[in-house]
Amino acid sequence: MATVTLTNICKRYEGPSSQLAVDNVNLDIADGEFMVLLGPSGCGKSTTLRMIAGLESISSGALSIGGTQMNNIPAKDRDIAMVFQSYALYPHMSVAENLAFGLRRRNFPGAEIDRRVKSVAGTLGLEPLLARKPHALSGGQRQRVALGRAMVREPVVFLFDEPLSNLDAALRVNTRNELIRQHHRLRSTMVYVTHDQIEAMTMGTRICVMNGGKVAQVGKPLDVYWQPADTFVARFLGSPPMNLFPATLVSDAAGYRAQNEALATPLGLWDQQTLARASAGPITVGVRAEDLHLNREAFGTSSLGKVSGRTVAVEPLGAETLLLIETPAGECTARLPRSISVQPDENIDLFFSADAAYLFEGATGKAIFNDKPRALYPGQGLAQ
């Protein structure tokens, strides 16, 4: 059991590229936490994880595990275990030998090795496979062996690098639940890298969204979803991604409104001072696809925003229907009930509650956080 602390961690790979692969990352991972590193491919997740593992040197900054500085401690002495995307099972060893390999090196007595291998094999249902070589296992079985190899070590920190991305969809859901179960049972600190937002939302105690080597936002999954710190996080979490429109703030007798050629919305969640400060520059308005509706009657009397455009595509998904419209301010996707009937190439208005609107600074993309809580998400405070 241990905390993991990253302080101003940077990584510059040797070679012609002078760009930082990991750029000044600060992260406090609590004891027993399931921390998910989430981000698009190439954003530095694996590099961060491999620096925690000791497989990659740390260019600058400090890493500590359980309060001990780890920068110059070799991987084998960090008491961590790692599960790789490729599983990295030793192909010339049986499942039992794969599980025992790490314990052997650490000179555990034979009886203790046997006990641990048996117990982990029992937990993961690997007993019938112990004598097999990895090439005779299915993808899901290999994955469980890779997990088992980490578990027999009983490390203080588990590291995972996209361990589910080689599994098919059904197996992925099963294994995800298995991992959640094991985390609840073991209560070890786990750091989990993925580019899959569903995995991040369902597994993470907290998630750390990364972009271009930097940490974009850290927080509980729903907090990050409801209060994205910038336009990148807003679009990365959510499917389809949040709709964003460049707009300006204008004020009249009723207060500030955000508007552009296609959209206009009152802004009930922000104080007048906040909006006055923001109105100096361009802003971006965000609305999630599921907050858009076809008929204004659904909202009762609350203040409404509106987007107008021309339908481009109607995608019935069965449970719901995605509607893509083109507006003078850009494209916009709405997630509507399956019962709607809309034709392509039709002029259409979509409505949203003013409480569903998000504001970002136009120049930096940083969120202009709302001053009053979002009534749409009861029980949530103001996450910053």
Place this chain on the structure above:
Amino acid sequence: MSPPSMMGPRDRGAVQMPRLLGRAALAAVILAYTVYTIGPFLWLATMSVRTTEEISRDHYAWPKTFHWEQFHQAWVGSNFATYFWNSALVVVAAVMVVTLVGAAAAHALARYRFRGNRLVYAVLFSSIVFPPQITLISLYQILVGYNLYNSLFGLTLVYISLQLPLTVYLLEGFFSRIPQDLFDAAKIDGYGDIEIFFRIVLPIGMPAISTALILNFIQLWNEFLFAVVLITDPEKRTLPIGIRSFMGENFQDIGMIAAGVMISVVPVILAYIFFSEKLIRGMTAGAVK
């Protein structure tokens, strides 16, 4: 299990007919080549168990009685045993060193990023491109200079240097395809660089190593040019040179010569059987995908 085919039997026949023809043609070529290569060998094998008298009566007849005693006679009746053991000593020692050192060098070139990595690789590769004979005179002078001329130890060193570049080249290609994740996993499991080489690289690299082993063994076992230049003492001759003098001693005794040559071929066949790539691959199946 394959999913049921959508094609009717007729379509399938139409598709498979050319493939069948192709296979037949391929089989014919392989058969012809096999007869071409195995034929002389079989002929030699039959002659080795027939007396010279029988052979001169009918060159190609199948042996009626097997004269195994010819093998015994070839072995004890001349210096054949000496040649054989000289060869065995030099070749086994050279192959062992070449395999171990070559594998270690290949692993270092394939896995570690260090300044000059590709330069070393390029130099090694260039030494494969040139024919080895061009080094003969300089090697001769070096051996004389170090008092290693006309010694089996000197010849072993020359053999090692001859075979090392190709071995490194061959193994580097294979080792570089072993996924980095395996090394990382072993590191996290607590193993150091040397242990990883012996416990991960060598076992997984067995198919390539066995190929290199067979190749080196056959080439060195049959090597003539360097042995004949660098060894003068009859007591130190290796088999390829020894067989020539053996032929001289028995130049009218064809059956005896055949028996001697057969003895010299046996180790090559044994090496092939033991280190056959197919065999090894079967044992380490799925090592590298």
